[in-house]
Amino acid sequence: MRLDRFLSESTGLTRSVAKKALHRGDVTVDGIVVKNSSQQIDGQEVCLEGRLLMAPGPRYLLLHKPAGYISSTQDEDHPCVLQLLPTELRRGIQCAGRLDVDTTGLLLLTDDGQWSHRLRSPKKACNKVYRVDLAEPLAADVAERFAQGVDLHGEDKTTLPATLEVITPTRVLLTIQEGKYHQVKRMFAAVGNHVSGLHRLQIGNIVLDDSLAPGEWRHLTAAEVASI
Numbered sequence: 001m002r003l004d005r006f007l008s009e010s011t012g013l014t015r016s017v018a019k020k021a022l023h024r025g026d027v028t029v030d031g032i033v034v035k036n037s038s039q040q041i042d043g044q045e046v047c048l049e050g051r052l053l054m055a056p057g058p059r060y061l062l063l064h065k066p067a068g069y070i071s072s073t074q075d076e077d078h079p080c081v082l083q084l085l086p087t088e089l090r091r092g093i094q095c096a097g098r099l100d101v102d103t104t105g106l107l108l109l110t111d112d113g114q115w116s117h118r119l120r121s122p123k124k125a126c127n128k129v130y131r132v133d134l135a136e137p138l139a140a141d142v143a144e145r146f147a148q149g150v151d152l153h154g155e156d157k158t159t160l161p162a163t164l165e166v167i168t169p170t171r172v173l174l175t176i177q178e179g180k181y182h183q184v185k186r187m188f189a190a191v192g193n194h195v196s197g198l199h200r201l202q203i204g205n206i207v208l209d210d211s212l213a214p215g216e217w218r219h220l221t222a223a224e225v226a227s228i
């Protein structure tokens with residue numbers, strides 16, 4: 001790809017503004033100032049005013065969402081998870097699925113609308129694994145009730161079969177196929193309990209890395225992107 005096209009597609013600048021930046025000497029390729037807009041770019045590091053640019057093309061990110069951040073677009077009381085990403089990565093990026101403000105863990109973000117749609121589609125039945133802390137010890141029949149499906153307040157259909165793995169009486173792993181609004185909290189409310197802590201560990205084959213601290217992110221691997 002030509003350097004002026006790389007610049008405009010990776011930053012959103014028009015081609016003529018990108019050319020002006022080139023002529024000013026604001027652009028380096030592998031550390032060397034380049035003013036020739038037709039130079040071919042194929043894997044080199046391109047910086048604009050010292051900032052490394054991401055190659056154009058769809059972006060797929062995995063974020064360890066901290067508590068206190070929202071994954072929807074606007075909320076006056078809380079910052080949005082997009083603020084945890086470098087500015088140059090944010091353009092066109094949206095959360096692929098949501099977590100509540102107090103929920104932590106695996107959040108996927110992308111600018112690829114079709115991929116995001118596939119991930120959230122009920123037809124794809126992408127399993128999501130949550131670690132759930134409970135206010136009350138788990139009742140003996142809950143695993144069976146979740147396997148059968150429970151009625152959620154305001155929903156016509158019972159939940160799809162979900163699996164529960166007990167870690168302690170007040171800590172479990174729950175795997176669900178759906179992503180209804182506040183689904184995990186409503187499922188435990190339906191069986192007379194209360195979620196006191198919620199953390200997402202996995203979506204499909206994509207697992208939150210132990211090495212990513214809350215607020216840290218990484219690009220998905222090609223295999224992870226293809227797995228959805």
Ligand code: URA
Nearest residue numbers: 099100103182184185
């Ligand atoms: N279920 C919930 O209740 N909250 C979340 O954030 C995710 C799943």
